Amino acid sequence: MKNPKIYLDYAATTPLDGDVLKKMMPYLKDKYGNPSSIYKIGREASEAIDNARSEAAKFLGCKETEVIFTGSASESDNLAIRGLVKGLQKTKRTGEKIHIITTQIEHKAVLETCKDLEKEGIKVTYLPVGSDGIINLDDLEAEIIPETDLVSIMYANNEIGAVQPIKEIGKLIKKINKNKEHQIYFHIDAVQAANWLSCNVEELEVDLLTLSAHKIYGPKGVGVLYARENTPLSPLIVGGDQEWKLRAGTENVAGIVGMGEAIKQVKSQKSKVKSIEKLRDKLVADVLIRVEGSKLNGPKDSENKLPNIVNFSFKGVEGEAIVLSLDQEGIAVSTGSACTSQALTPSHVLIAMGLSDPEAHASLRISLGRHTTLQEINYFIKILIGTIERLRKISGR
Ligand SMILES: Cc1ncc(COP(=O)(O)O)c(C=O)c1O
Missing domain, CATH: 3.40.640.10 (Type I PLP-dependent aspartate aminotransferase-like (Major domain))
Incomplete structure (x- = not known):
């Protein structure tokens, strides 16, 4: 594999x-x-x-x-x-x-x-x-x-x-x-x-x-x-x-x-904070603008968030379905904590933040690292847009 x-x-x-x-x-x-x-x-x-x-x-x-x-x-x-x-x-x-x-x-x-x-x-x-x-x-x-x-x-x-x-x-x-x-x-x-x-x-x-x-x-x-x-x-x-x-x-x-x-x-790695933040900000801006019904979960200001983790909800689409579809395209992301991603209960973190069950089920975590590049982010966004559209068509939402 x-x-x-x-x-x-x-x-x-x-x-x-x-x-x-x-x-x-x-x-x-x-x-x-x-x-x-x-x-x-x-x-x-x-x-x-x-x-x-x-x-x-x-x-x-x-x-x-x-x-x-x-x-x-x-x-x-x-x-x-x-x-x-x-x-x-x-x-x-x-x-x-x-x-x-x-x-x-x-x-x-x-x-x-x-x-x-x-x-x-x-x-x-x-x-x-x-x-x-x-x-x-x-x-x-x-x-x-x-x-x-x-x-x-x-x-x-x-x-x-x-x-x-x-x-x-x-x-x-x-x-x-x-x-x-x-x-x-x-x-x-x-x-x-x-x-x-x-x-x-x-x-x-x-x-x-x-x-x-x-x-x-x-x-x-x-x-x-x-x-x-x-x-x-x-x-x-x-x-x-x-x-x-x-x-x-x-x-x-x-x-x-x-x-x-x-x-x-x-x-x-600490010297990379700024460049990872830049990639994250581009990812967030592109997803929010280009994917209809998307919402950013978590802090909005840079001061109280890590440079590398973002979490979105995509209205009407199950996070698990997105993860599996992206996997088919060779992209690895997650619905939340790796330890709970097998469980069908919605994330306790998102629920504690006040998200509804459907919003929490529709969530996706993307986390960047030392090796992440702009090309990867651009490719990911392109595939994500198509994936969400396709999954919404399948579920008729
Ligand atoms: C915040 C936090 N604490 C603890 C752990 C558990 O780490 P380990 O896999 O080393 O037991 C993780 C792993 O996902 C984590 O993200």
Whole structure:
């Protein structure tokens, strides 16, 4: 099977970068030592992990001891939330409640974790968002109660690209913490933001931060959790002493090396922000002008959206039908989150923003990346126009 002619689903995953693969290869073959072994190839593997950790720490502006490698961003989100709850439970007095605040538009890795914790008696508040997909700071402040222990809010949304006011939230939590008996910890899922926005944990004033390698041109199956020193996390996987005793299991050395190299390369991508924004703006303008019954979902101003994710609804046409038709033309796009695109339920993100069920079902996510060109965008628009017209004729709408 050939690769798609045009890949416009970089928010689902990114292709592995050639230089990243080169750096990983020795650890898949000759340098196969277990990093816990004290002989040469073991030490080499351990040093390779140290180097990757140092890259991650530089990127996050934190200490190396605050970087935990995991098996995915989903695991990092779970470790941040469940691990904190587990850690806090050790110090709570009997009957003392734990309260988490999150949003209605989080990735399932956060939402399902919170729903699971609710079954265990943890109180969770799901903040609403406006029609632009952004939370209101006053809503957040109003929901903070003496029992609040954790605020978990995604940096940028994977379906609509909305960027939340993380710095302002960090400041607000810091201010509230000054007069609070026990601290509120602040976790952000920075998976989609990492390619484009600063992830410096001091600037953002966050305590926990999640990253995924495969969204930044690294390998699948590797995540990072940043956890500020003295955050009372308990491990979810116990066994060996790896990852500061917070994630047992022999390390995925090649994957971690790939993560380190991918993080290092993110810097070069940041210089591309303007050119990707230009392509996105052309795409949005062309679609809205040339495709009748099209609507842009998500933030309208550049300031609070990622440069690479756009989401449209096309009146009267099912998103799945568009995805399958475009696939026939060698174009890969998506209806929303890759994890839910098999499900027939409409996107929880679009519903939270106030879209009707039919509007949410008629949605399409297009996400640009490092390799996207103007030619690809022009070709995509041409094919999209024909596809929508054809599908509307078939359905008689
Ligand atoms: C915002 C966000 N968080 C978490 C994840 C899960 O990442 P992973 O595939 O590494 O578990 C994704 C992947 O789509 C995502 O977009």
